[in-house]
Amino acid sequence: MSGASPERLLFASTAQAFLEKEASLTRVRELHDAGVSFEPEWWRRAAELGWAGLLVPEDLGGGSVSGNGVEDLAVVAELMGKTVAPGPLHPVSTVLAGLVDAADERWREEQTIDENHSHATTIEALVSGDAIASWAVYEPGKPWAPLEPTVRGARTATGFRIDGVKDRVEAGSQSAILMVVAESEGAIRQFLVPTDAPGVRVEPQRSIDLVKRYDRVTFDGVKVDESAAVGTAAQTPTLIERQAQIAMVLQCAEVVGILDRVLEFTIQWASDRHSFGRPLASYQALKHRFADLKIWLEACRATTRAAVAEVAERSPGANLAVSVAKSYVGEYAQGMVQDCIQLHGGIGVTWEHDLHLYLRRATLYRSMFGTPEDHNLRVYGLTKELEPAS
């Protein structure tokens, strides 16, 4: 956070203090033991610190201290990585990114915010932490392909009828509202569906993380009003693109926090432990591994920052920058944590040690919203497009 404004620094230190007190590793283990993902009251207090409103303009009830909400959000995510904190920051932010842009577009067209169509009430509830929402974008048995939904949103007299199955919906069980990607009248649309609507069935899925939960959601003839549609059909691919960018930079930023913390305590461990009368950290074979870990950490930080900046600026290069970061961070992060486990020796593979908490989160993120292999192909394709024919 070098070169950050005083407002940003204050915001970050407040967030950090809150996380250290209320989302420590001990707390994460307690939640896991109790079978709880996170406590809604805890999230409401996090929302009071402004975490849920960072992507939301002030006239819709949000705001960011630094004036750059995407960067502030990345700061929170990085801090959360340090204790692999629980909470619905990712799903709520991802949904808000879509809602806000859709509302913005409508405002530009109509010069007025119509409560029914702008989803202002939903946005307000999410910003305050009173409600939780999640993005239902994945479908069972299929890889990351947000623009190829099989869930259908058939037109009815008063709105739409949703049928089909989504899965890997983060915090689905805790969410009041889902933003569902569906095929409707030959186009891709997104609909806000209350989880208590008749025909919605939410079933938990096991996840590799201790507290991050995912659900399979079945939509069986679920009826929603016209106003459930988010944005126009023409606008939807752009909204999905933006939501995916937010989801991916949040992952990368959180992983940077994870790696920073894990490397820090692994170096400390290697400096304190002695074998053959000398610190582990004095062996060149290990020093060189630490050097590589440091290089990869700074590279993860560099590429994440670059992606965050491009997404914040809505630059035309944002898709490429995000895929570059997602590929690199995804390829390196969990391998780096595995290295740190090796450098710890036997204690590293015990349940008692915290390393596996970090490994779980890093491994989770490697594979969600596209694997490094998926993003390599995307980078190849985008680079080919960008290159001038010569």
Added chain:
Amino acid sequence: MTETTSAPTEITESVAEFAARARAWLAENMPRIDPTNPPAADRGEEEPWQRVRELQKRLYEGGFAGICFPREYGGLGLPIDYQKAFDAETRNYEMPMILNTPTFTICCATILDTGSEEQKRQHISAALRGDEVLVQLLSEPSGGSDLAGVITRADKVADKWVVNGAKTWSTSAFAADYGLLLARTNWDVPKHEGLSMFLVPMNSAGITLRRIKQVNGSVEFCEEFFDNLELDDDAVLGEVNNGWHVASRQLYHERRAVGGGSEFASGIGSEGKTDVPVDYAALLEAVGQADNERLQNIAGRALVYRMVHAQLINHVYHGVNDGSLPPAAGSIIRISHAVNTQLEMDTALAIAGSAAVVDGAEGLLRVGERYLSRQSASLGGGSTEIARNIIAERILGLPREYAPDRGVPFKEVKRNRS
């Protein structure tokens, strides 16, 4: 002669205005090129060196040389943003790229840090005018990594320094006017304390120069032998027996420059054909595999690394400037450059298949030939092993390697068995 004023530069022009003026000037004065197919500038040939001196002179006369060097030494005294903006404008023009390293980014930068007023005025402005090319005379045939263990000697005989010994791996020394030579001036003290740096005219009597031929056929590197080379006191850069300080500045500037993070480099783009980034799409096309997803994936991975390397250069540059990373972080870029080069060469070789090893209609034997020199990027400018020691010890603060020569008078230190 340049104006001699030591007053801080008053910046009257915005970056955008500067860039606009540069754009107009470049269009009028510099030769246009196709950046994807730059003219050859083989550092091993004589002609490119004449060419870049001429180009540098044009830049100087146009008022665009040494953007980040102080005005009193012939530069413009502007912040790096101006240099970056200028670089972006030069994309389609022929620039004196091979003068950047070592002349500007290492030698002039070090003279600026450690030289006398007279040395700064003489050498930096001569280089900016295109009148002087500089080279480093550091590594010796006896060993590369232990730089402070050099055994080339400079002995004071009457009022002259008399130099005897040998240096190697000096880039394009045959084309240089001056060299920065590290020699031992005191053998009775530990190795770092008995060294001095000299600014040596390369046409002096007593220097014999030989070219080194590398695997790829390049003859840019040289080896020099010194037989009773005589130098005056004013040839000393910095202080007598404080040469390690000067050498450390060179190494610092070198690490930044090798990774592409020096504000003293001017222009972007390749030095010549052999330096052009791999065009993976063209390569897949050439081997008839444009739609092969497996090859697209490995090409995509190499592109990811290339872009992350560029982002890392920027991140480290700003990190060192704002103090969030120590100056030794230049070694991060140095290693990233080596790793990136390895991956690029490996990926190109994998995609080209047999066309890289037996010349065919595809014309891709150059891919195989380029691969043979892959390790140069991991050795030049100090091996990556030494760079990893530096990161571990000076960035992470881990214990230093055991060194039996520490604190021991150099004459008592064990050396190579001959």
